[in-house]
Amino acid sequence: MTSPTVNLISECYIKPPDDALSDKTNQPIHFTPFELPFLNFNYIQKGLLFAKPPPPENQDFSITAYLDDLRRSLSATLTHFHPLTARLATRKQQNTHSYVIYIDPENNSGVKFVYATVDVTISDILTSTDVPLVVHSFFDLKNAINHEGHTLPLLSIQVTELNDGIFIGGSLNHLIADGTSFWHFMAAWSETFRSKEQKRFFKRQALEGYDPIINLPFTHQDQFIKRFEHPQYKERFFHFSSATVSRLKAKANAECNTRKISSLQAVSALLWRCVTRVRRQSGVSTETICKLAINNRSRLNPPLSDDYFGSPIQLVMGTATVEDLMAHGLGWAALRLQEAVANHDNTAVEKLVDCWLKNPMPYKLSGLFHPNTVNFVSSPRFDMYGCEFGLGKALAARSGAANKDDGKMTMYPGRDGGGSMDVEVCLLPKYMMDLEDDDEFINALSDQH
Structure with missing residues (x-):
């Protein structure tokens, strides 16, 4: 049985408002010994399935207006999570055998925001014995590994419109966040969307007893990049x-x-x-x-x-x-x-x-x-x-x-x-x-x- 096709409608890149980052630092953010080992792992991919408003409320529901609200609140949330709009960078120095991977806040390329549609219902997703393969297409950056954050966004949000529902899926670089941080960010975005006071921020702190800058023993990424072919499960x-x-x-x-x-x-x-x-x-x-x-x-x-x-x-x-x-x-x-x-x-x-x-x-x-x-x-x-x-x-x-x-x-x-x-x-x-x-x-x- 073939899987329904998810149709890409639009995509854009979201950044905080221009006047919101004037006091933010552009200093590199270095990774810890917990995070760098996972350069070859995939992005975190988690999302939530919502029902569209039922009749008669759905007569006033506009997907265009809803997407605008999501983009606007995401931009406001990124004011407090601005490193998520950045990209990874590598600093190499042959004479000192230095190979350092870090987040480069100066590369403020933005968070990707995708809108897509698919001809399936909530029931198709929730009543199937197996998780339908189409669910995997509700996420952007499907096969990306964390090291690709050098060129790919660190965070991509895909909003997929079902016949009777909305799926909001996030793909977040696993170097920059674990599950705790992923849901910390999603809660902050949710609070902003609902016009509540946002009390969550992007917070880092140094690990005591360890050099904050870790030199990896490489001269080129080909020395450590190993992709994984997923079997059928x-x-x-x-x-x-x-x-x-x-x-x-x-x-x-x-x-x-x-x-x-x-x-x-x-x-x-x-x-x-x-x-x-x-x-x-x-x-x-x-x-x-x-x-x-x-x-x-x-x-x-x-x-x-x-x-x-x-x-x-x-x-x-x-x-x-x-x-x-x-x-x-x-x-x-x-x-x-x-x-x-x-x-x-x-x-x-x-x-x-x-x-x-x-x-x-x-x-x-x-x-x-x-x-x-x-x-x-x-x-x-x-x-x-x-x-x-x-x-x-x-x-x-x-x-x-x-x-x-x-x-x-x-x-x-x-x-x-x-x-x-x-x-x-x-x-x-x-x-x-x-x-x-x-x-x-x-x-x-x-x-x-």
């Missing part, structure tokens, strides 16, 4: 009600006689076990790994501000043999994850940073994925549904094709709140089919329908 959303999440958390803690295991760790442990089972990994002594993307802001000493705008993330890992993971229960798996998170303190962060600085080579995206690995990113704590743009509460959050492969799990808050979660699961087709027949997985979700 299935992508589905699974909803965990607040009651289901509470039950899984209670079960995991009871099995280990503890109260330390979080809701996120319990849900992640369930998926780790079930995905490992349906993969039928050869050899019971084979190692299986569960990776969790973790926010380092509060783990550093001194800590970074909660509204630090950047990408201070690392991966922590729970490991086990297939035999042990299958022989023990949910709590045993969840406790492996809880311990991995608890042990990731300032000392552990510094050790990882110091190790990378000894050989500052950007990671390959292919290295994130492995047949024995599941990867959890994003967070159900992000206030995605608090971002409203004049159309009420979003119906759903979705993501693009970026940074995905077999075993990628993306966590979302449930739309109904209360601790509910949605998990976007990416698996090879044969594994996805078996996951939906897995007894442990079925039983975990069976009480919420």
Whole structure:
């Protein structure tokens, strides 16, 4: 079945008002040891699906006026996030072996703003078993890697008009922002759109104990750029009600006689076990790994501000043999994850940073994925549904094709709140089919329908 075509109608570049940047600095913004390793990764791609106003209100709805309001509020928001309008730059000096990548605020080329249309309905998106491929076309810069921010915009917004809805999708360079910062910006834009006082800003601060300027051991980008070819995978959303999440958390803690295991760790442990089972990994002594993307802001000493705008993330890992993971229960798996998170303190962060600085080579995206690995990113704590743009509460959050492969799990808050979660699961087709027949997985979700 062919995917509907998304039609590009217009595009432009948005900047802050001319008089808004007179007091802004044009000093380069340098990246940290958390951010530079991800030069080969794709942009963050997240967005929100809204319904158009229903009758009779929709008689007064004008897409032209709505787009004007979005552009105007985006421009005003960029007054406080002006580095997002810039581009990356590289300073090379052969005689000193200096190769420094940074944000160049003087290159104020703007944020890209795209308007597109597609002949699909909200129901087409939300009732499909798999996430329809057309959703990936709701995002600009589909295959861009972060290093391409030298010539591509650091942020691109695509507004796609459906027959009965509006999708607002953002593609944001992952060097300049993680999920925390992405939704920090979207909330600021939403506040501005709704004419509320904006209290969010682009905030950076130096990492104590580290040189703010990192020299990479290269003379040309070809020495470290490695692109990743995404395989064909299935992508589905699974909803965990607040009651289901509470039950899984209670079960995991009871099995280990503890109260330390979080809701996120319990849900992640369930998926780790079930995905490992349906993969039928050869050899019971084979190692299986569960990776969790973790926010380092509060783990550093001194800590970074909660509204630090950047990408201070690392991966922590729970490991086990297939035999042990299958022989023990949910709590045993969840406790492996809880311990991995608890042990990731300032000392552990510094050790990882110091190790990378000894050989500052950007990671390959292919290295994130492995047949024995599941990867959890994003967070159900992000206030995605608090971002409203004049159309009420979003119906759903979705993501693009970026940074995905077999075993990628993306966590979302449930739309109904209360601790509910949605998990976007990416698996090879044969594994996805078996996951939906897995007894442990079925039983975990069976009480919420």
